[in-house]
Amino acid sequence: MPMTCDWKNSVLKRTIENLGNRTIQGVWRIGFAARFFVAVLLHSGTAFRRFGLTIREMYFTGVLSLIIILVSGLFVGMVLGLQGYETLQIYGAEEALGILVALSLVRELGPVVAALLFASRAGSAITAEIGLMKATEQLSAMEMMAVDPIARVVAPRFWAGVISMPLLAALFSAMGIFGGYLVGVQLIGVDEGAFWSQMKSAVDFEQDILNGVIKSMVFGVAITTIALFEGYDAPPTAEGVSGATTRTVVTSSLAVLALDFVLTAFMFRGLN
Amino acid sequence: MNKTVLDLWVGLFVIAGIAALLFLALKVGSMNAVSASNSYEVVARFDNIGGLKPRAPIKSAGVVVGRVGDIRFDNETFEAAVTLRLDNRYAFPKDTSAAIMTSGLLGEQYVGLEAGGDSRMLKNRDQIFITQSAVVLENLIGRFMYGQAQEGAPQ
Numbered sequence: 001m002p003m004t005c006d007w008k009n010s011v012l013k014r015t016i017e018n019l020g021n022r023t024i025q026g027v028w029r030i031g032f033a034a035r036f037f038v039a040v041l042l043h044s045g046t047a048f049r050r051f052g053l054t055i056r057e058m059y060f061t062g063v064l065s066l067i068i069i070l071v072s073g074l075f076v077g078m079v080l081g082l083q084g085y086e087t088l089q090i091y092g093a094e095e096a097l098g099i100l101v102a103l104s105l106v107r108e109l110g111p112v113v114a115a116l117l118f119a120s121r122a123g124s125a126i127t128a129e130i131g132l133m134k135a136t137e138q139l140s141a142m143e144m145m146a147v148d149p150i151a152r153v154v155a156p157r158f159w160a161g162v163i164s165m166p167l168l169a170a171l172f173s174a175m176g177i178f179g180g181y182l183v184g185v186q187l188i189g190v191d192e193g194a195f196w197s198q199m200k201s202a203v204d205f206e207q208d209i210l211n212g213v214i215k216s217m218v219f220g221v222a223i224t225t226i227a228l229f230e231g232y233d234a235p236p237t238a239e240g241v242s243g244a245t246t247r248t249v250v251t252s253s254l255a256v257l258a259l260d261f262v263l264t265a266f267m268f269r270g271l272n
Numbered sequence: 273m274n275k276t277v278l279d280l281w282v283g284l285f286v287i288a289g290i291a292a293l294l295f296l297a298l299k300v301g302s303m304n305a306v307s308a309s310n311s312y313e314v315v316a317r318f319d320n321i322g323g324l325k326p327r328a329p330i331k332s333a334g335v336v337v338g339r340v341g342d343i344r345f346d347n348e349t350f351e352a353a354v355t356l357r358l359d360n361r362y363a364f365p366k367d368t369s370a371a372i373m374t375s376g377l378l379g380e381q382y383v384g385l386e387a388g389g390d391s392r393m394l395k396n397r398d399q400i401f402i403t404q405s406a407v408v409l410e411n412l413i414g415r416f417m418y419g420q421a422q423e424g425a426p427q
Contacts, residue, residue, distance in 0.1 A: 052275070055282050063285045102300050167289025174292035177300055196299070203301035204327075213293070 033229045040158050040228065043151040053156040054163075061122040061157070061224075062164030066171070068117055073172035076109060077101060077179025084180075085188055094190050098199030101180030106203060106212045107268065110173030112260050115219035118165060119252040123227035126157055127248040130231025131241035154232065158224050165220025166213050173212065211267045218263060219256050226252040310360045312396040313341060316370040316383070317351040322406025324372055324381045330356055332385040337362045340383060356383060356400070365390035369402035381406060 007013060047054050084100040130153065133139050139149040177199075184190045203209065227248045234244035321343065330338040341355030356370070367388030374381050394400070 055279060058282045058285070059278050063281045066285065066288075106296060106300065164285075167286065167292070170289055170292040170296060174295050177296075199300055200302050205297055205301040209293075209296050209301045 029233070032233065033225070036229050036232065037225050039150055040155050040225070043148060044155045044159060046148075046151040047155040047159045053152070054160050057157045057160035058164055060125065061118075061160050062168065065118060065121045065164070065168060068121055069114055069168045069172050070175050072113065072117055073110075073175030074179040076113060076172075077105065077176030077181075078183045080104060080109075080176065081180035081183035081188070085184060085190070094188075095194035095198055097180065097184045097190050098195040099202040101184070102177055102199045102203050103208065105173045105176040105180075106208050108260070108264070110176065111169045111212050111216040111219060112256060114169040114172040115165065115216065115223060115256045116253055118161075118168060118220075119223045119227075119256065120249050122161065122164075123223050123248050123252050124245045126161070126224065126227040127231040127234070127245045128241060130154070130157075130228060131234035131236075131244050134232065134234060135236035135238075135241060137236075154228050158228060161224030161227075162217065162220040165223070166216040169212065169216035169219075207268075211263075215260065215263050215267075218259055222255045222259055223252045226255060311338065311357045312360060312394075314356045314358060314394050314396075314398050314400055316354050316356055316400040316403050317346065317349065318354060318370075318372060318403050318405050319351060320405040320408060321352045321354060322372055322374075322381055322408060324354065324383070324406065328380060328382050330358065330383045330385060332362070332364070332387065337385065354383070358394075363393040364388075366392045366394055366398070367402065368394060368400055369404065370400045371404035372406040374407075 080101045081097060084097050085094060088094050088096055088100065130139075133149075133153065139153070142149045142152060181195065185192045185195050230244040230248045230251070231241075234240045324340065324343065326340055326342055328340045329336045330340060338356055338358035341357045343355070344353045345351075346353045358364070364385060365388045367390040369386045369388065371384045371386070372381055373384045388402075
């Protein structure tokens with residue numbers, strides 16, 4: 001029968017099969033990632049009992065990210081100061097520059113840009129490290145020695161990322177506000193008193209700063225989970241590890257942006 | 273890497289992070305000056321609140337004395353009932369008047385309080401009876417045009 005023969009080799013059939021296969025793979029990976037996340041949380045005891053392990057990882061994820069975070073924060077704040085001044089001076093509201101710089105940094109740019117930098121600086125390193133550990137069978141060796149790799153290797157990295165992320169975001173915001181101050185007050189000559197006092201009256205501790213910290217914590221959880229999972233799930237080849245590293249940066253950046261939209265919609269709805 | 277050097281760096285990192293948070297909390301932001309514990313609530317009814325929003329400042333003689341709590345529409349009097357959350361440190365006479373004003377031409381709207389002469393003071397859950405609504409630009413223009421038309425009309 002020519003009909004069935006056509007159907008068996010048709011492009012349409014292969015496309016549909018391909019789609020089905022990808023869907024199943026995707027759902028399977030999401031399920032596996034969720035189980036992995038729960039397993040990390042359940043095995044976090046060691047990360048706190050032997051806090052030295054977590055501190056070691058905080059050095060690699062947090063301290064070594066400091067330079068890029070601080071320098072980027074400074075420049076983002078300086079650019080905000082310049083561009084904000086250009087627009088505000090049209091309306092004769094140069095003094096509101098402090099509000100503009102502080103609110104945009106504390107609410108959005110601080111947590112989000114710090115998280116994007118963190119994903120590319122620390123997330124990719126975590127994935128590459130764990131992926132390589134898996135490829136060289138160090139994780140299997142640990143299991144042979146009755147050492148749980150999730151508790152010993154994964155959980156300390158997870159908690160180090162979750163603790164580091166809010167601190168990095170706060171440093172980014174503080175540096176950015178300092179940059180805005182440098183450009184706005186020192187370079188352009190906006191009144192210093194008005195800059196700080198208007199900023200102070202417009203920025204609320206609970207509504208703006210605390211929500212920014214909560215945002216960065218959520219981003220920290222998302223980035224480290226994605227990075228650890230991609231590393232743990234990477235095919236044990238050189239190509240597999242490199243692919244997993246790329247996927248970590250892409251997926252966690254997209255996750256940060258999507259989560260930011262959702263969190264902003266919940267946190268700042270109805271605020272003026 | 274030596275373990276103590278590592279600890280030192282992480283310690284410095286944590287201290288810097290907490291210092292940045294403190295800087296944000298103390299220098300950049302302010303704790304919501306009027307919290308529920310050190311304030312009292314007064315209700316004021318307005319015919320029209322214009323663009324007044326919750327958390328807008330309440331000023332008396334230009335000094336911020338509180339923040340607007342919630343704004344409701346009263347379906348019995350068809351007025352807006354605005355809860356004013358005033359700082360405990362400031363007491364106002366019973367016949368204080370409230371008006372909705374705008375700071376600057378394009379600025380935010382706030383509630384201005386003008387103290388009266390009564391010897392009794394406003395207490396929690398009291399009401400301010402003398403109120404003045406927000407100035408709505410369209411009404412103002414409408415009134416102006418109506419006045420012009422009246423003037424030009426033949427007697």
